[in-house]
Amino acid sequence: MTLADHPPATAPPTATYGAVLGSRHVARLLAGTLTGRLPNSMVPVGLVLWITGGGGSLAFAGMLAALYGLASGLSQPVKGRLMDRHGQARVSAPAVLLNAGCLAALPLIGAGGQPTVVTAVVGFAGLVTPPLEAGLRALWPTVLPDLGRRRVVQALDTGSQGLLYIVGPLLASWLATAHGPDTALTTTAALGLVGTAVVLTAAPSQTWRPPAADGAAGRGRLMSAGLIQLFTALAGTGFAFGAMNVWAAGMAGTHGLAMFSGVLPAAFSTGSFLGSLIYARRARPGPPATQLITTSALFLLGWMPLLTQPGPRTAIVFTAVPGLFYTLIITNGFHTVDVLAPPSRTTEAYAWLILSVGTGQAAGTALAAALATRLYVLAALPAAGAATALTILALARRDLGTTSPRGRHRRPRQHPNHGNHGNHRSNLPPHERDTYVPVVGSPGHQAVRNGAPAYASAAAQEEWLAATRGQEQRAARARAEWFGKSPLEGTRAQAGPQWRPPARMGPRAAAQDASGGPSPSGTSGQQLRTP
Incomplete structure (x- = not known):
């Protein structure tokens, strides 16, 4: 076979919503992952309502909610590494069974039980949350070999996850109010089981195996200079999101509108979902690192109007604007990981990216909470986080790489x-x-x-x-x-x-x-x- 025997390539497959969602396994994997990840947004609210409803203190309830999220985030890279070695079913199946068992055991222990026992159960439940997001990212190259379609579904995936943090807390609050906090926790455990089962019983998840490590390079360390700088920059992006949540609470207190503490984050998530739809329709091929820097610059510009101290109605619109670019940053961040990470450790690299964003979000929330009385400073913190992310990405441009993903369009x-x-x-x-x-x-x-x-x-x-x-x-x-x-x-x-x-x-x-x-x-x- 000579190199000149191949005629010019045909047009790439259509990358429309219908074509992508109509592809085999795509809708099932998306729906299962979103359902299985609902507990991530329901458990913190459910724990607070469960503890306070049983006569416990709000401080203890908040500590449990933070512990669950922290344990879940810190254990992501370990679970990703295990998934790269042993496959998805051998990691996620035991994890979801243990997680659901712990959540279902809490009503049996009771909100008035020993604080040490309750804390240990909640912490262990966070450690064994199934790594569905990183696992789904690892499945997309197998399910959708075409890069254009994969960009579309990953953008939709990222944008839809923002809606989880609107639907999840509302669902947990409704269940606790209508049927009691114990029912809310039990239902949360059941949703995690159902969603994870839908994903793990799909053919791509059952047959997926990580690419074999190619010699010493494939078995070497994961963290390159490019990945370290990428994860640090994305922590700045998460910082902006975390600070925005506290700014929303400050706006609610200033204007006497309690609902604003939830409306403004919902506007950001809605903008994120709309951004995923626009990106899926208008995405153009190009180096993911270049697109990452461009969208980070737009993300920074989107936060600037908050410095004008807008009124309540205007603040809703202004908060949705940076949300348009949040999905694009995360999506291109995953594409950049595809370029930089060893093929045999991509799931672990995805987990580190998720942890980086979550850590930045926690840091932004903590710093903004310490400055909660200064509304002008709160309005500037999201822009500061976005500016930090953009600066790191711009300085790391060479380490991030400006070529197409490995194995594609190679000279x-x-x-x-x-x-x-x-x-x-x-x-x-x-x-x-x-x-x-x-x-x-x-x-x-x-x-x-x-x-x-x-x-x-x-x-x-x-x-x-x-x-x-x-x-x-x-x-x-x-x-x-x-x-x-x-x-x-x-x-x-x-x-x-x-x-x-x-x-x-x-x-x-x-x-x-x-x-x-x-x-x-x-x-x-x-x-x-x-x-």
Whole structure:
């Protein structure tokens, strides 16, 4: 199979809402994950109502709610690592059973039970929350191989999660009011079980396995400079969101409108969902790091109107504006993780991203709470968090990478001796002649479009990429063998009399190379074949 055998690629699959949601398993995985993650937003409210309804203090109830969220967030990377090693069902199934069991046991213990026992049960329940979000992100490349459709569904996924923090607290409050706090906790446990079961019984989750680690590099450490800077920047994004919640409470107290403490976060979440819809319709291909920086800049600009101290009605609109870009930041953050993380540890990397945003949110809430009496300062804190995130991303642009995701649109490997001497295999050492891929634009590489190979189908592209990876591995081994000895010792006997360095290329060979004619070894540049 020659590289020129593939005609130009056909148009990519349609990436509309109907096409994406109509794809096999997509609607089921989305619905199951959202249902299974409802307890994350219901448990804090349910615990507060359960403790206070049983005569406990609000301070103790708030501590339990914070403990549950903190334990859930801190354990995410560990559960992601286990999922990368053992698969999704072996991690999420025991986790959801233990989590639901703890939540269902709380009514049996009673709100007036031993505080130490209640605290231990709540903390353990947080530690064993099933990692559904990170697991779903790891499934999308298998369910939707097309990158355009994957962008759409990931944006919808991120935007829909914002609605969980509107629906969840309202549902928990209604259940506690209508049927009692014990029923609210029991229902929360049941929802987690049902949602997780829907996901784990789907075929993609049952058959999913992480990519095998490729040598020492695949088993190496996860945290590169780019990932560390990315997670730090996204913590700044979470900081803005956490500070906004306290600013909303301050606005409610200033204007005497108690409902504003919930209306303004709901406006932000609504803007986030609308942003996901717009992004899904208008997304353009491009390096995720570049899109991440652009959307972070827009996120910062969206917070600026809050500095004008708007009135109640105007504040609702102003709060929705940065929400439009929040989904875009998180979505492109996940895409950047796809580029930077080792393929065998992507679920763990997703979990670190989730933890980073949650940690930033907690920090923003804590700092804003300490400055709750200064409304002008509260209005500036979200912008400060967004500015920090943008600054880190801009400085880390090179480490984040500006190329397309790994394994996509890869340029063929170029030999360092390419230049005025052309790109014939005759200019390479013997061990590299059979692993050579012609450079873009050369006679041996005709199927090129926009600096990347064009293929008739995704299968043809994957076939070529697999061959390229094999070429690179064989070339690396050959170089190690070739340069294992000094170039002055034994090279003539190993190379044979036919090899010459590029500087000795004669006029006849150069003319043949420029015209695509036969090389000295009898192989035409037009007919170079991949193994």
